[in-house]
Amino acid sequence: MEASDLRRAVEAGRVTASALGLQVDDAIVINNSDRIAVRLAPCDVLTRVAPASHLAGSQFEVEVARRLSEVDGPVAELEPRVEPQVYSRDGFVVSLWTYYEPMGSEITPADYSDALVRHHAALRRIELAAPHFTDRVAGALREVGDREQTPALSDLDREFLGDTLSRLSSEIGGSGAGEQLLHGEPHPGNLLNTRRGPLFVDLATCCSGPVEFDLAHAPEEVGKLYPGADQDLIHRCRALMWALFTTWRWRRDDQLPDREYWRVEGLNKVRAALDGQGLD
Template identity: 60%
Template sequence: MEPSEVRRAVEAAGATASALGLQVGDAVVVHNSDRIAVRLIPCDVLARVAPLSLHDGQGQAGMEFEAEVARRLAETDSPIGELEPRVEPGVYLRDAFAITLWTYYEPVVADRQGGTAHEQPGMSTDLAPADYAHALVRLHAGLRKIDLAAPHITARIAGWAEGVGDPEQTPELRDRDRELVSDTLSRVSAAISRWGSGEQLMHGEPHPANVLSTRRGPLFIDLGTCQRGPVEYDLAYVPDEVAEHYPGANQDLVHQFRLLMWAGVTTMRWNRNDQYPNRDYWRIETLNQLRAALDRYGLD
């Protein structure tokens, strides 16, 4: 969001929480892209705020879906960041924004000298690969227990293909890079369709930015990306050493999905409406990561 919109969004979040009886004296933005996450103090609530004008499942409908996923997963004891228990779960509307309220978890980082854990606001640490993988196994187990309509990964792949194939959506993407991304999406999609792997409800983007290290252990957030497909799709978003700890995963399929993932993320960063922080850097970085993945894994 632009600074003027961020200010309005923060005010809307604070006013919403106050109207629900939560004490709000200050607010700290902890993430800003097409929607923001803001920590409300001293009630220690994390508000997620999106403009109602957002499309592509990111606005009110997307936040309603995310809240419903969280509500159902909370009944399965899954490792997730939970909705704020002091208010009714759901989406609140104020000043052209959709707002959801969540529990705020203080990050836990390892003490490099003593080997103990302590809390430091605003900091995070890499999880041990085995712990990360075990948490994802538990999340997938919880997702198998809930019955929820969610898009199939093929719908997202089709959206990526449309975006990279339409210069009006990605006007600044060079022709040679457009061809590289489009060819990767097409060839990998054709290859993975022949694997015949089992499918289930998945997180959709369980990358390190979407898993918190807390005193309760690893907790996954940003549940609005849930989709249906093979668990190897989720594993494409985690580091290699984490995927290797996931029991029973087809690592060759993970590699193919990783190619697909980098092609898709590249498409999103080059979209003319993308508001990801430091977008210019990530436009180049995602292309570099795609080329590195192609050199490493090739196209099967």
């Protein structure tokens, strides 16, 4: 978020928590992108604040977290002292979560893989209407095809991303692999190392598809340790994942830090993923 919006968003999170009876003397921004994560002290609550246009996504994330907590999924929990819902204030939507003090050690590939196995098992135990991973690809294809939304994307790169997204989506969707509910983006930034063990966050990306789509977001060694995973399908999914990631970076209103770097590096990652597996 821009500085002016950031100040208002932090205040919306702070005031919302205070109005719910939580003591808030300090607010520390932990992450700032299209939405922000703020640690509130001394109540030790993590609040996620997004523009009001993100209401549906925030409500979906809260519902996913609530259901997974009920079946002991390895996910960050909603703040238990308030109602599990999304609150609206000053043009923003606010959700409140348990804050977990980060551990200093890294999550090993074995623990990462085990966390995904348990997460996928928990997802199989809940019923939830979620988009298919190909719906996400369709959204990216619309962005690639809309010059107003991706004005800086060159014609050559536009054609490359469009062809890659379309081809890989069809190949993966027609692979015959079993499908289930997924996290959607379980990359290292969305897995916390806590005293409770590894916990997944940012659940708004939940979708359905093969588990290999999730494994493509994790370090390569994690997929090798995941029982029964199709390694060739993981490689295809990884190329698709980079194509999706790169498309979002070329959006006119994208707010990811270092966007300009990732626009170029993302295209390089897509080509490397394709070339490395003979897919290009």
